[in-house]
Amino acid sequence: MSEKILITRRLPDTVLAAAEARFDVVLRDNTQPMTEDELKVALAAYDGILPTLGDPFTAEVFAAVPEPRCHVLANFGVGYNHINVSAATAAGILVSNTPGAVTDATADIALTLMLMSARRASEGERMLRARNWHGWHPTQMLGLHMSGKVVGIVGMGRIGKAIAHRAHHGFGMEVVFLNRSPVEDAGVPARQLNSLSEVMSTADIVVIAVPGSPATRYLINAEALSAMRETSHLINIARGDIVEEAALIDALQSGQIAGAGLDVYENEPEVPEALRTLENVTLLPHLGTAALEVRTAMGMMAVENLFAFFDGKALPNKL
Template sequence: MPKILITRPLPENVVAEARRHFDVEVRSETLPLTAEEKARALAGFDGVLATLGDTFDASFFDGTPRCRIIANFGVGYNHIDAEAACAAGVAVSNTPGAVTDATADIAITLMLMTCRRAGEGERLVRSGDWPGWHPTQLLGMHVTGKTLGVVGMGRIGKAIAQRAAMGFGMKVVFYNRSAVTDLPFEATRLDRLEEVLGAADVVVLAVPATPQTHHLIDTAALAAMQRHACLVNISRGDVVDEAELIDALRQGRIAGAGLDVYEFEPKVPRALRDMENVTLLPHLGTSTLEVREDMGRMAVANLVAFFEDGAPLNPV
């Protein structure tokens, strides 16, 4: 029976499903693997069910690891050097689909909280200093009928756009490297990223983390946005040049930001934490029990398929 390491505590029914098929060790620590633990994982187990923060760069695949597959718990796998893993004979899989709706919901949450200044209002009430309602208090941006710019029209981008178009009557423009067809709502693909940024009242980032998307939102991109616009990021933190975002917010070049991910996560700059026009969430994109169970079962299914048929269901 293959020996599997699960690197973080997972929902009980996911672990139970894994134990039906494998000799399983579950690491009790909730923080990412240390370098020593990563080396042990590849040398001492036939498969590893890893997740965000368990960084396996090329150096860990030197030699001939015992591990034959890293089943990633999550869609994004930029923390794993998949090319180096493949060269060492280690398959890598992920869990697409399971996270789509929950992540789209968080994007809409951030959009509403930032545009309607909900975080600022909640802090005001909690402080005990709320003086009561008056006509010009915490005036935000009405999102209904505004323009949403989606950067990355994959599964998650489409789900976000559908919620915005059908739920709030928003006009949708988007930037995507390839053509997108059969959308169940009206949307316009623009040829240049800057066109989308300039047209949108709210910009949502839904691209994968790749070398090509690193700092995709930089000084020039932020300069293309309208001054009243808000930026929402539910993709990966390093898609945004965080220092440039802070400068743009400080200088009033954009109106606000809603962030669920951070460039140097879990470190969040004090400058962002001190800004009232920024909504900050602790990477809640997939944080529901049902979704985490679905992700776990998909990761286990990838392991089962690999050891039974030689290939995971969702290779990367």
């Protein structure tokens, strides 16, 4: 009898077909994250679960199911701050993720936001759609010329390095970065700085690329933002709660920084009205990996982690 697997949200057809060829798959055909009650039932009812972003596997959820039937969570995504891995491990549940598959697509979104914020692209589109554009003139909507500027990357992992590569080779940008451990080879000429404030004050555009975790929650707060120049831009493609939204709103409203580009939010899918009404912020609906081939690769990596577990092998991407 095949193992019973829950997939918590619909994935590309190729991924579902691969899973269904091996497992007894139950697809939760709902686009919203699972509720706490659903999570508890799932831990007791399935041999394995393929969770997605926002399914909150907290310590309390694991504690409520002391003898789970489930022994593997093959997370769909590189980020796993919605899963308490320590509590899962204590409950005898292995957790994996999908690194590598997301790198290039997420870096591409970072560059998209960098350009859109620097060149005021979303503001210009809103102007045009509202029929408030009355023709070209030499001083209209002057933004930041990105080529040759300094990009500051907070978190020089796979995604940080991919952003640095694009910024340096594509736009001739100087790269500075902050990382919790020394990075000997960033892939491009780059300077590792000693503090967050140094990166924030040095860069014309700061890109957040650290994992979401309790240690990085509100890493970008009022103090960090105060180190930026009034011509600088902040880009977040990591996790929403790394940036303290209230402090960012204040910085944007006061002109403390020139602009921001966000693909993630503190309380997704809720986006504060103050952010939605500001002209100097570009807002995307978490598009970081939203390309069919990327989501398919992520899904296949998650399924391969399930295959490995039920074949008695080591998980390729165990956390």
